Amino acid sequence: MKRLQTVLQRSHFIVAVLVVSVPLVSSCATKRHEVAATQTVTTLHEVQQPAPTAIDVSIVNLHDEAAPDPADEKVVGTIVNAGDKPVSRIAIRVNALDASGQVVRTVTTPPLAQPIGPFGGRATFEATMPRDRAVAGYHAVAVAQ
Known part of the structure; x- marks a missing residue:
């Protein structure tokens, strides 16, 4: 029984360490930020008009x-x-x-x-x-x- 108590104590200790360390480890991990950018591109299509006709x-x-x-x-x-x-x-x-x-x-x-x-x-x-x-x-x- 003493062995069972020791195993249970260790299990509680491991659970306590995990409960404390998981948030700690996740807070130390690199943070991933996603940035969404929008860009508007305007395309100008210039049409070359012929020169006006002149009377010759x-x-x-x-x-x-x-x-x-x-x-x-x-x-x-x-x-x-x-x-x-x-x-x-x-x-x-x-x-x-x-x-x-x-x-x-x-x-x-x-x-x-x-x-x-x-x-x-x-x-x-x-x-x-x-x-x-x-x-x-x-x-x-x-x-x-």
């Missing part, structure tokens, strides 16, 4: 011709549309220039009735102005209406 109109073959009335001068030329869109309602402003390049007189045509097609479309124009001995040449520009 030029005037070629600008010259004067005799008008039906000898008191007038007829100025004729060709409008070339090198742009990628048709143009319409274009008027032509013709400047009569003296020998020093100064504007002597200006005439603007009515807007053209028909559109000029893109990529090299052509149309002719004519403007009539009074004949003037001071006029040495002409300059013309297209004017959008």
Whole structure:
């Protein structure tokens, strides 16, 4: 019986040691912390827009011709549309220039009735102005209406 008592005492002692040491050991163990992080990523998708189309109109073959009335001068030329869109309602402003390049007189045509097609479309124009001995040449520009 003495042996049983000794075994029981040892068992109680072992249980007491375990009760005290388990929390002690677990408190000394490395702690594991979990950290949750959230990250928001915004993706920008840039779309390269094509450059806006520009009107690319030029005037070629600008010259004067005799008008039906000898008191007038007829100025004729060709409008070339090198742009990628048709143009319409274009008027032509013709400047009569003296020998020093100064504007002597200006005439603007009515807007053209028909559109000029893109990529090299052509149309002719004519403007009539009074004949003037001071006029040495002409300059013309297209004017959008």
